[in-house]
Amino acid sequence: MAKLKPTTHIVVLHGWTLDPTVADKWRPFIELMKAEGLTIHFWPLPGLAKAPKKPLTLKNYVDWLAKKTKHLEKFGLLGHSFGGQLAIRFTKLHPEKVTKLILVDNSGIIDNSLGKVIKRLVFKTVAKIGRKIAPSPQLRRLLYRFSRETDYYQAAPTQRETMSNILMDEIRPDLAQIKTPTLVIWGRNDRITPLEFGRLVADTIPQASLKIIAGARHSAIYTHPQQVVKLVTAFIVKTLS
Numbered sequence: 001m002a003k004l005k006p007t008t009h010i011v012v013l014h015g016w017t018l019d020p021t022v023a024d025k026w027r028p029f030i031e032l033m034k035a036e037g038l039t040i041h042f043w044p045l046p047g048l049a050k051a052p053k054k055p056l057t058l059k060n061y062v063d064w065l066a067k068k069t070k071h072l073e074k075f076g077l078l079g080h081s082f083g084g085q086l087a088i089r090f091t092k093l094h095p096e097k098v099t100k101l102i103l104v105d106n107s108g109i110i111d112n113s114l115g116k117v118i119k120r121l122v123f124k125t126v127a128k129i130g131r132k133i134a135p136s137p138q139l140r141r142l143l144y145r146f147s148r149e150t151d152y153y154q155a156a157p158t159q160r161e162t163m164s165n166i167l168m169d170e171i172r173p174d175l176a177q178i179k180t181p182t183l184v185i186w187g188r189n190d191r192i193t194p195l196e197f198g199r200l201v202a203d204t205i206p207q208a209s210l211k212i213i214a215g216a217r218h219s220a221i222y223t224h225p226q227q228v229v230k231l232v233t234a235f236i237v238k239t240l241s
Helices: 022-035 058-068 082-093 114-133 137-146 150-154 157-168 172-177 195-204 225-240
Strands: 009-013 039-042 075-080 098-104 182-187 208-213
Touching (some): 009 082, 058 082, 075 082, 082 172, 098 225, 172 195, 208 225
Parallel strands (some): 009 075, 182 208
16 A cells, blocks of 8 residues: 555544553554554643643543644544544534544443443442542552442542543534544454444444454554554545545
């Protein structure tokens, strides 16, 4: 496949993580994208590696992205997990800026299955118990691990409220309004955002196609970077033709 023109700009958005080394973890994938001739723009999302002074909302993140991309006339937008949720909302609000949308196991769909509803109820109960009977950090850590919400335990108070704001801001209503050509990439074995959500996203966005990566879970950009890059570049070439 011929190299793409370096004037093809792609903004890459990572998912929810408190890891300050997130840029290092994305570097292998980004280098593969650059090797295909793409110009990549990657900025760590605010309020994650360092707790914000006040809780953030999805609107705050959209406004942040609008400022970061102000110097770009048009660009492709690739988002993984929470980054995909942000990418969808941004594209709906700023369709004139985004020439192509690439979603990798995006979040933003509230899972109302019985198991997930029970899990949310259990977590809320465990969290309340933790505040009342577990002033010890060690005991609270055990409670949060029991509810499988270690990210929530590790987060600062403003980050926890930010997480709650993001989780409750569903992008399902946005999907049908996306007119941008869209590629949806999903790990077949994703347990965080199940494949059924990927099918829903691809079926609802008018100009979307779904590509499934066998053996991948939630983060194919880490585990299957070559396959993701191959799908992305093929999609870009197709939408440019």
